[in-house]
């Protein structure tokens with residue numbers, strides 16, 4: 001069987017030590033502290049967040065650690081263990097949207113977004129990043145970076161939002177604004193909410209209706225894989241993954257145009273109407289009949305059915321109906337492939353191999369166009385299923401995939 005690398009999560013001790021060391025080696029002084037925030041996998045509910053829908057992420061045990069110290073001026077210097085010799089610099093004074101290029105846009109953008117939100121006390125900083133969240137894998141390495149930075153800045157500048165779940169929504173807004181407006185990568189809030197609001201052993205049922213307050217829009221759903229003797233395998237296909245290449249924005253624009261055509265604020269309204277109707281199948285058909293073109297019909301069908309699948313998955317998993325939970329994983333992927341058209345051959349093939357080898361269900365996770373799949377398998381089978389996917393990838397001449405073992409871990413926190 002082909003071998004496949006499993007990516008381990010950095011331990012608390014190693015993350016703190018490595019980030020602290022990178023900071024002092026680079027800036028020749030001690031940091032003020034170390035903070036960390038995780039990547040995520042979304043169990044189900046894909047491309048629903050920006051449609052005011054439902055999604056269901058868990059935080060990964062894989063985290064980004066940042067050692068940080070505030071500065072008395074407006075300068076920012078950031079370094080990452082990926083390229084320890086390359087320190088990126090920026091100045092917050094007079095900074096405009098998209099004014100920083102490269103990866104530094106993500107952390108610098110958080111400070112910029114907090115200042116834009118009126119937190120004028122937020123100023124410059126030096127920061128060193130160490131991460132085990134695989135980059136460009138659809139596992140939210142960017143949210144892990146922006147959210148760890150937001151927690152650090154909240155702490156060192158005494159904003160006081162990091163210590164409560166409701167307060168963290170302010171930090172989530174800054175992290176999102178950084179990604180959207182400074183890094184130019186569209187994101188709808190799923191990743192940042194997961195990184196800052198998940199709790200161990202639970203999936204976060206996130207309701208993205210804008211009218212809900214922070215206290216109303218999440219509920220913690222038990223997600224205990226051990227109880228059902230299961231594992232959640234993640235396979236990073238290593239197919240190139242880019243969310244800022246226009247495809248994501250295009251999907252989003254089509255959904256917004258569809259909502260306008262249907263005379264509603266967002267597609268969630270339509271989805272709820274359909275779900276509550278006497279004959280949801282007929283009601284969906286009538287809705288789609290009102291849309292002008294095939295592409296728009298497909299996109300709407302995905303969003304409407306995916307929101308319903310989140311509800312069904314939560315119910316099935318809570319009942320211990322793993323066959324049904326797996327079926328919903330499969331239906332979600334198939335809808336993303338056929339209707340939302342965000343999969344690539346690597347994702348489809350990885351999912352097929354998992355399904356053909358005993359997985360209860362398998363689906364892509366995240367934005368798509370590359371990235372990772374998740375598969376629900378019996379305990380002890382992850383290695384074997386991952387190896388079979390790797391073998392098929394060799395045959396297909398794809399990049400070698402990587403894997404990791406996922407479970408519902410904790411959200412971001414101060415580490416030292």
Ligand code: GLA
Nearest residue numbers: 046047187188189190366367
């Ligand atoms: C990316 C975005 C999220 C979400 C997913 C798709 O991860 O950052 O906001 O839209 O794609 O569900």
